[in-house]
Amino acid sequence: MGVSRSYLSRAEVQKLLGVNAFGMWRLVRKYAMFPEPVENPYSPRERPEPQEVWDGAEVYSWAAETAEFTSRGAALLRPLPGSPAPARWLGYRDTLRGPALDWHTSIGVLRIVHCDDSRVATALATAIHASGNEEGVVSVCALYGDMGFHGPALVAADTAQPGIEYEVSWGDIAALAGQVLPWWPRLLRLPHAIRHWEPGAQAAVVSIPLSDQEIILHRAAASGVFDTIASAALRDMANSIHNDRVRETRREIEIFCKGREGEIPNPVIAGAVLDTSRHPLPREGERRVLKTGWRRLALHPHAHAVAALEVALDREPDLLPFGAVIEVPVESGTVSDRWACRLTECRPAAAHAVLAQNDKAEAYFTDPLTGMPVLRTHGADSRHVWRFYTPLSLPGGGAELASVVLHHTLWVTTSDGHVHPAPCTPTEYLWWGDSWGDRASEAAAVVDQILDRLSTTVTLHKHRNAPTGLTRLFSERHQQGTELTRATLLQARKAPRMRGEGKH
Known part of the structure; x- marks a missing residue:
């Protein structure tokens, strides 16, 4: 997407403009607006004298607007003829990048x-040039x-200089064609729709094709x-996906076709x-019911459930019954080791398969207290790691938060003797310390909510409004394994x- 950059050496600029070394020296002095050389992105920085290069589009565009070199400049940037002859539509041509419309x-x-x-x-311009250009194509847009x-x-x-791309105005092309030009929004840019068009004909009525995500979901449902x-x-x-695609296309037509x-x-x-028409x-269904459906899909082992869950994680993770993905090393004697002792080995469900992220898992587990899927695999450094989803809330049962332990993420110990990964939303993560000037307000917001009620389903859309004392505490540097007692947390709050110190 966009204009690709091209760079010309001094010799290539001379060839483009049809001048020798003296002519190059002369035009630099004659034309104040002649482009300056630019830094060559392909030259090693350690080279003492990097080769001079020029931006190809700048030189090509400058030539088109300079009387002495107009015929050597960009064809579509040269001054337009005073009274251009009406253009003739030549129909469509199939190309390697889809159907194209030709205008003489x-x-x-x-x-x-x-x-x-x-x-x-x-x-396309390069392919036309290489094939001999029997159709007389001057430029490809x-x-x-x-x-x-x-x-x-x-x-x-x-086609005369296919390696140099430059920007051109739709209005100038329409003026050369002598009429309003057709354009297709991204989702209606279909070969059969483009081939159907001709000047004055009634526009084709086109349905937006199903996306890959829609196909996956419909296939699973059926x-x-x-x-x-x-x-x-x-x-x-x-x-929901299809409705959004229709709205997106309507909006795109509004933007591009209106004056x-x-x-x-x-x-x-x-x-x-x-x-x-449809x-x-x-x-279908209230959000509460939809969440129930997605919970059942997450626990189902079928491949259709795996594919659908991947769509949902990308589309609307808040519908799923688990929070962020966390990975911690398998280490004995740590707070995570205490938690791992209660995990129950199980057969993998869709949530386990998505959690694996194409890595080979050694074993699959479920946390019996929170229902969260867990697996043991190898991390980036080949060490064993636990990978799991954080819960959205913790089981209450009358217990309260006893302490928070900092070990690769936040862990919560409770007054009834349990250890849990701290709850978190799907799109956030919990950390502590100074992260390039940012502050750990997410961790502060989670702790602030579960200090009052352990079973609170946490929300983090206003985490920057967390109590400043808690944010300050979690923004400090702490060693792995540091335990912050309930009293410490309440005092900080x-x-x-x-x-x-303002709101973050």
Whole structure:
């Protein structure tokens, strides 16, 4: 996506402009706006005298706008003819990057490919140049992936200099074509829709195809493996994804096809009309019921459940029954070792498979008190580690927090003798110390909530409002294994804010 950078040596600049060494010396002095050389990103920094290079697009664009070198500059940046002849539409051409539309204009054939991958314009222009360019294509335009002046931003590469990409205005291309040009939003950029278009024809009505995530969820729901509630949760998430994709496409068409307020409308039309006959798709069930469905899926061993759970973790992790992923070394005599003694070995469920992250697990476990999946595997340094999901809340039963132990994460000891990983939300993590100026407000917020009620389901969306004394305590450097008693934590929570200390 975007314009790829190219760099020209002094000899290449001379060849591009058709000058010798003296001519290069002359033009640098004659033209104050001639581009300065830039640092060569490919030269070793230790080289005492790095080779001078120029930004290819800068030189190419400068030449197009300079009378002496216009014919050697970027074809689409040269001054437009005063009264360009009407362009003739030549239909579509299939390319390696999808169908392209060709226009025969007053400067030659322009090829517009509706793709925003990196270096598309260069790749197609190079292929045309290598094949002899029998069709007379002057320049290939591809989408930049953003909004530009008067329509979608474009990047171009000329067949005469295919290695140099440069930006070009949609309005200038429309002026050369002599009419408003079609454009397809990202999710409707389908080969059959582009091939269907022709000037003056009614736009095709196109449905947004299912995404890979939707296919996974629908396949699991239709498999017959899961119960009614789990299947409803799968369909609900699939429908939610599709509804978002329809809204995204509508918004994209609004942005790219409308003109700026008070100005002439952009010379761009949507090449296809969005089919919304079934939109919005229905949502199934209350959030509480959906959570029940996802809990059942997390505990199911079927491969469909594994694939669906991966989608849910990426899409809406708050629906799942567990928090952040934590990894700690397997070490005897530590607080985590006390916790590990109560783990129950089990057969792997979907949650275990997703937790494994493609690593080979030695054994699978469940924490019988919190229900959290756990596995033992090898870490990055080949040492044995425990990898587990943190619970969202801790079992209460009348007990209260007795202390917090700092050992790779936060561990909670309780008044009834149990040890738990501290609860955490799926998208946060718990730490202590000074992290490049940041403060450990997440840890402070969790402790603040469970000090009052051990079984609280923690929330961290306002963790920066945690008591400043607790935040200060967890922002200090502590040794691994440090234990902070309940009294210490309560005292820190009551500590007044220090002068100059604001909310984080």
